[in-house]
Amino acid sequence: MKSPIKSTEYREPQATTEELDVTLIELLFFAYRDFTSDPDAILASYGFGRAHHRVLHFVNHWPGLTVAELLDVLRITKQSLARVLKQLIDTGYIVQVQGPRDRRQRELYVTKKGHELAVELALPQSRRIRSALEEAGIKDRAEVERFLRAMVNPELRAQLDRSHSSSGTGEGGT
Amino acid sequence: MKSPIKSTEYREPQATTEELDVTLIELLFFAYRDFTSDPDAILASYGFGRAHHRVLHFVNHWPGLTVAELLDVLRITKQSLARVLKQLIDTGYIVQVQGPRDRRQRELYVTKKGHELAVELALPQSRRIRSALEEAGIKDRAEVERFLRAMVNPELRAQLDRSHSSSGTGEGGT
DNA sequence: ACAATTACGTCAGCCATATTGACATATTTA
DNA sequence: TAAATATGTCAATATGGCTGACGTAATTGT
Numbered sequence: 001m002k003s004p005i006k007s008t009e010y011r012e013p014q015a016t017t018e019e020l021d022v023t024l025i026e027l028l029f030f031a032y033r034d035f036t037s038d039p040d041a042i043l044a045s046y047g048f049g050r051a052h053h054r055v056l057h058f059v060n061h062w063p064g065l066t067v068a069e070l071l072d073v074l075r076i077t078k079q080s081l082a083r084v085l086k087q088l089i090d091t092g093y094i095v096q097v098q099g100p101r102d103r104r105q106r107e108l109y110v111t112k113k114g115h116e117l118a119v120e121l122a123l124p125q126s127r128r129i130r131s132a133l134e135e136a137g138i139k140d141r142a143e144v145e146r147f148l149r150a151m152v153n154p155e156l157r158a159q160l161d162r163s164h165s166s167s168g169t170g171e172g173g174t
Numbered sequence: 175m176k177s178p179i180k181s182t183e184y185r186e187p188q189a190t191t192e193e194l195d196v197t198l199i200e201l202l203f204f205a206y207r208d209f210t211s212d213p214d215a216i217l218a219s220y221g222f223g224r225a226h227h228r229v230l231h232f233v234n235h236w237p238g239l240t241v242a243e244l245l246d247v248l249r250i251t252k253q254s255l256a257r258v259l260k261q262l263i264d265t266g267y268i269v270q271v272q273g274p275r276d277r278r279q280r281e282l283y284v285t286k287k288g289h290e291l292a293v294e295l296a297l298p299q300s301r302r303i304r305s306a307l308e309e310a311g312i313k314d315r316a317e318v319e320r321f322l323r324a325m326v327n328p329e330l331r332a333q334l335d336r337s338h339s340s341s342g343t344g345e346g347g348t
Numbered sequence: 349a350c351a352a353t354t355a356c357g358t359c360a361g362c363c364a365t366a367t368t369g370a371c372a373t374a375t376t377t378a
Numbered sequence: 379t380a381a382a383t384a385t386g387t388c389a390a391t392a393t394g395g396c397t398g399a400c401g402t403a404a405t406t407g408t
Contacts, residue, residue, distance in 0.1 A: 019300060019304070020293065020296040020297065020300045021296075021299070021300040021303045021304065022235055022296065023319065024303045024318070024319065024322070025231070025296060025299050025300065025303070026231075026235075026334070027319060027322035027323055027326075027334070028205075028206065028209055028322060029228070030322075030325075030326045030330065030333070030334060031202075031322040031323070031325035031326055032202065032206045033249070034325060034326050034327045034330065035202055035325055037327075049363095049364055049365075050364090050365085051364075051365060051366090054203070057199070057200075061196055061200075066384080066385095067384070067385060067386095068383090068384065068385085075207065076365085076366070076367090077366075077367065077368080078384095078385080078386080078387095079366085079367075079368085079386095079387080079388095080365065080366050080367075082385095082386070082387070083364090083365080084364095084365085086386095099384090102375075102376070102383090102384080103374080103375060103376085103384095104373095104374065104375045104376070104383065104384040104385065105375095105383095105384060105385080106384080106385070106386095119194065122194040122195075122196065122199060123194065125195070125199050126193060126194045126195040126199065128325060129195045129198045129199070129325070130193070130195065131324070132321055132322075132324035132325045133321065133324075135320075135324040136317065136320035136321040136323070136324045137317075137320070138317060138320075138321055139317075143310065143311075143312060143313075143317065143318075144198070144317075144318060144321050145197065145198065145201060146309075146310035146311070146312075147306055147307065147310040147312055147318050148198070148201035148202060148204075148205040148306075149201055149205075149310070150305070150306035150307075150309040150310045151204075151205035151208060151209055151302060151303070151306045152201075152204045152205055152207075152208050153208045153211075156204070156208065159204065160200070160201070160204060223392090223393060223394070224393090224394085225393080225394060225395090240355080240356095241355070241356060241357095242354090242355065242356085250394085250395070250396090251395075251396065251397080252355095252356075252357080252358095253357095253358085253359095253395090253396075253397080254394065254395055254396075256356095256357070256358070257393090257394080258393095258394080260357095273355090276354090276355080276404075276405070277403080277404060277405085278354065278355045278356065278403065278404045278405070279354095279355060279356080279404095280355080280356070280357095
């Protein structure tokens, strides 16, 4: 490699020094960036952002979720959630129901409109995943799932169990 | 004082309607969230954010990168880059060198300090990836790579080739 | 040679999303 | 009843995106 300038100020070109997994680090960056780009475009037309997407997704997938549980899943603060949640409620995508057992709680549910938007947002992502699995010739889809799952902090994997009891596509939807 | 719940107001619990890959959608969300959390904590102690990380990473991995190329990789605007790049330059993590072929260009290089920080940030991510591969019992690591690569927009996969070919920009580097 | 284009820097302002800390209210629990 | 809990909200702040406009230096094309 060449260095146009001789100085101690900057380094010679170099890629990886140690056991740095630059390849997978970058692949995760690029993959996630494009993975979120599809819903982002749709959201923009609704005047929503990525934060709304996350809320809508989890409420749709996990109906009756309380505010505290949602905060725990998203790992954001109450104040950050408040704004987007209020917007989603005001515009009729999500409704709150007083908790039946504990009336301090607010159970969250998507409306029909909310469900439809959640599906609209999940579709392009699912399509992208499906074609990626095909294109990459993945024989054992469970392997990819296990890898991604193992990337999650161990103490937070409980969240995964809560949101989908077992692995696989089928969630028993009708 | 929420209005009494009407049964048509909210949906009954339901997970997936169609061929929505909720499992992988969520796994990608959780995996990426935790994947970025390690460097985030380190960056905070330096007064930097995720944006600085991305710049530092690509300049470190791809020395001599020009500003225009960096913008193309990050897919952000010049103004968004300007702030963080200026900070990284002012604090001595990155230096600019006038392009040898085209003196309008500014080639970017990490300093020793910059390289060290880039490594410090990449280490926990690489460790996380390594243990995830082990834990998940991935036999064929290339499969995971192929999957993630296939998740990237086809027209942008050229960026992956560029950054993973070890000989720099491939533009001659004369 | 000169005009157009390019690469980069920068100014000014806007928006979305996140943060912390404090405080209010209703409800449950000890 | 007092304390703890679940939620809502206010004010202030930071980060990292965005657009549009403009300036300068250097290169390119005719």
